[in-house]
Amino acid sequence: MQANNNRLTGGIAELETRARAVSLLLLDVDGVLTDGRLYFSNSGEEMKTFHTLDGQGIRFALEAGIGVGIITGRESALVSKRCKDLGINIVHQGVGDKSLVLDQICAEQKLATESIAYVGDDAPDVPVLMRVGLAASVPTGHRCALDAAHMITDAQGGYGAVREIVDFILASQNKLSY
Numbered sequence: 001m002q003a004n005n006n007r008l009t010g011g012i013a014e015l016e017t018r019a020r021a022v023s024l025l026l027l028d029v030d031g032v033l034t035d036g037r038l039y040f041s042n043s044g045e046e047m048k049t050f051h052t053l054d055g056q057g058i059r060f061a062l063e064a065g066i067g068v069g070i071i072t073g074r075e076s077a078l079v080s081k082r083c084k085d086l087g088i089n090i091v092h093q094g095v096g097d098k099s100l101v102l103d104q105i106c107a108e109q110k111l112a113t114e115s116i117a118y119v120g121d122d123a124p125d126v127p128v129l130m131r132v133g134l135a136a137s138v139p140t141g142h143r144c145a146l147d148a149a150h151m152i153t154d155a156q157g158g159y160g161a162v163r164e165i166v167d168f169i170l171a172s173q174n175k176l177s178y
């Protein structure tokens with residue numbers, strides 16, 4: 001994990017303070033929970049691969065009382081299924097303006113943006129990254145997302161990046177059990 005000191009004044013200590021306030025983790029899907037590549041079968045069916053490290057991390061977050069949700073521009077049944085399997089019940093697919101959805105989630109969950117962490121890797125994520133308490137991106141993210149993030153994971157999207165963020169949040173809150 002790397003702190004983006006252009007967006008932080010207090011380095012790692014500030015990141016931990018931000019992580020301590022988090023009660024909801026929101027995730028982009030493509031490039032964050034996946035490697036960002038879109039796979040299609042001959043019949044045109046879309047496929048994605050998810051990493052068990054991330055799935056387990058999401059379960060640990062939920063068990064620790066941290067909510068988890070997704071906001072994605074694309075729409076697919078397999079994402080709905082993956083969310084159902086993991087117990088994610090805040091699911092927004094086919095989203096054009098992610099910042100509007102953030103407003104909606106804040107209103108529904110009665111949360112301030114300071115208590116939300118968001119992980120995104122591209123331009124549509126930037127307006128959300130700029131607003132939340134803890135903004136994270138991944139090494140393969142577009143430069144605009146990296147610039148907008150407070151922290152950048154060591155792991156790539158689809159390869160445990162989300163687990164790394166969950167671990168950081170839980171450790172900051174003294175809730176990491178391993």
Ligand SMILES: [Mg+2]
Pocket residue numbers: 028029030031032120121122
């Ligand atoms: Mg993405």
